[in-house]
Amino acid sequence: MNETNETYRLYFHLTPPAGWLNDPNGLCEYRGRYHVFFQYAPESPLGGRKFWGHYVSPDLIRWKFLGTALCPDTKWDRDGVYSGSAFTEDGFLELFYTGNVKEKGDFDYISAGRGANVLYTKSSSGETFKEKNLLLSNEDYPASYTCHVRDPKVWKENGQYYMILGGRRKNDQGAVMIYSSPDKKTWSLCREMSTREPFGYMWECPDLFEMAGTRFLLCCPQGLEAQQERYQNLYQSGYFVCDDFTLEDQKDYVCHPANFRELDYGFDFYAPQTFTDQQGRRILIGWAGMSEEADYGNDPIIKEGWQHSLTVPRLLSFSDGILRQYPVPELEQLRSRKLSLDSDFIEAPAFDLCLTFGGSDQSVRLNDDLILTCQKGLVTLTFLNGTGCGRTSRCARLKQPDGHMENLRILKDTSLLEIYINDGELVFTTKYFPKNTNRTAVTVTGTVLDAQFWELRRMEVETDENEKKYSAGNR
Numbered sequence: 001m002n003e004t005n006e007t008y009r010l011y012f013h014l015t016p017p018a019g020w021l022n023d024p025n026g027l028c029e030y031r032g033r034y035h036v037f038f039q040y041a042p043e044s045p046l047g048g049r050k051f052w053g054h055y056v057s058p059d060l061i062r063w064k065f066l067g068t069a070l071c072p073d074t075k076w077d078r079d080g081v082y083s084g085s086a087f088t089e090d091g092f093l094e095l096f097y098t099g100n101v102k103e104k105g106d107f108d109y110i111s112a113g114r115g116a117n118v119l120y121t122k123s124s125s126g127e128t129f130k131e132k133n134l135l136l137s138n139e140d141y142p143a144s145y146t147c148h149v150r151d152p153k154v155w156k157e158n159g160q161y162y163m164i165l166g167g168r169r170k171n172d173q174g175a176v177m178i179y180s181s182p183d184k185k186t187w188s189l190c191r192e193m194s195t196r197e198p199f200g201y202m203w204e205c206p207d208l209f210e211m212a213g214t215r216f217l218l219c220c221p222q223g224l225e226a227q228q229e230r231y232q233n234l235y236q237s238g239y240f241v242c243d244d245f246t247l248e249d250q251k252d253y254v255c256h257p258a259n260f261r262e263l264d265y266g267f268d269f270y271a272p273q274t275f276t277d278q279q280g281r282r283i284l285i286g287w288a289g290m291s292e293e294a295d296y297g298n299d300p301i302i303k304e305g306w307q308h309s310l311t312v313p314r315l316l317s318f319s320d321g322i323l324r325q326y327p328v329p330e331l332e333q334l335r336s337r338k339l340s341l342d343s344d345f346i347e348a349p350a351f352d353l354c355l356t357f358g359g360s361d362q363s364v365r366l367n368d369d370l371i372l373t374c375q376k377g378l379v380t381l382t383f384l385n386g387t388g389c390g391r392t393s394r395c396a397r398l399k400q401p402d403g404h405m406e407n408l409r410i411l412k413d414t415s416l417l418e419i420y421i422n423d424g425e426l427v428f429t430t431k432y433f434p435k436n437t438n439r440t441a442v443t444v445t446g447t448v449l450d451a452q453f454w455e456l457r458r459m460e461v462e463t464d465e466n467e468k469k470y471s472a473g474n475r
């Protein structure tokens with residue numbers, strides 16, 4: 001692929017060098033470098049058998065692609081190295097992930113025909129992973145589960161190791177299971193977490209962590225019915241605040257649907273994962289994509305030979321009962337030229353726009369392509385033409401009744417937008433394929449108290465494999 005033909009290749013989001021990317025996996029900081037693995041189907045932008053791709057970075061803005069860290073090459077993961085997490089201890093970078101196996105035959109692959117293995121591998125360099133060990137397989141899960149069990153996330157607490165797994169029960173109820181282990185080798189079930197009545201048929205990519213004294217369960221329920229202002233995507237990503245949860249309690253934990261809050265209201269967000277870095281920050285990275293979505297697509301980038309990206313790393317904080325997400329400050333180092341809202345249009349493929357508002361109703365329009373409005377506490381993002389490739393409209397409500405948009409940050413990449421409202425109370429991530437990625441007319445209405453506006457330069461992404469170096473200015 002000739003690089004210069006890649007109009008929509010992103011400047012400051014991680015993409016697959018070629019082919020398909022989905023979930024972020026194995027996020028960690030290990031020996032002074034951040035590691036971001038991801039679900040990778042290198043052979044086709046439309047997906048295929050899953051490998052783990054691998055990026056490393058000293059600072060979250062200069063990245064190196066190390067190729068594929070894990071391949072589907074054993075009997076336990078031959079049909080896909082599915083999602084999982086990293087754990088670092090005793091000088092090793094350890095990975096726990098799902099090995100997907102599909103038996104040949106006439107199966108539905110839900111109740112039969114699928115092996116959902118939890119596998120383990122480790123590395124002392126953080127780059128090469130050799131031996132794979134089988135930790136859990138279908139017979140180890142409770143009989144109430146189908147063979148959709150996956151996405152282990154492992155952590156240590158009070159001297160014990162814990163693993164959370166997402167699953168689909170036989171009664172089509174999404175749930176998670178928590179296992180514990182004294183040594184990371186033998187695992188036994190401690191307790192399950194679910195709702196009283198089914199809240200979706202499957203919960204994927206779970207994450208359970210404590211922050212500021214509060215316990216959160218992040219998960220991705222599939223099968224929720226769309227409501228006017230909630231659950232507008234095919235699959236959802238969000239969290240339950242689990243105030244009274246303890247790991248010692250053996251009883252199943254009941255989550256309440258009324259307490260479920262979505263993490264992102266855009267068209268393109270799924271399967272987020274979090275980790276704590278050496279500074280003690282809880283950072284979230286999501287997949288800026290959505291699988292199996294029939295109503296909108298990504299043809300312009302598929303034509304370029306690649307599809308999807310990750311979101312920028314987002315710092316998590318908890319205030320007023322809301323888990324807020326905000327781009328990590330490191331990204332500010334990509335700010336270059338100052339831009340002005342007074343120009344008829346700005347010429348920059350990527351930009352960072354920070355607005356502080358007074359008053360009540362506001363809107364921001366990019367070209368005649370899309371508009372974001374806030375009216376009486378309802379924030380709506382609407383595509384006005386075909387630059388959304390079938391994407392139409394999404395909305396979300398501020399927690400404060402009749403709340404206002406007090407501040408707004410738009411990170412615009414060539415073909416991706418991340419929109420943060422009120423310090424990350426609401427976030428919208430969406431792909432966007434403007435006719436001209438270099439030129440945007442930005443029109444703002446409402447009382448703007450302050451505007452900070454920068455062009456963003458390209459992150460450095462070095463690829464080991466072909467020794468190509470993509471960096472600012474050389475394309």
Ligand code: FRU
Pocket residue numbers: 022023039050082083084098150151204205270271291
């Ligand atoms: C979420 C997911 C995971 C699974 C992976 C396979 O997008 O379906 O549950 O492990 O993708 O690529």
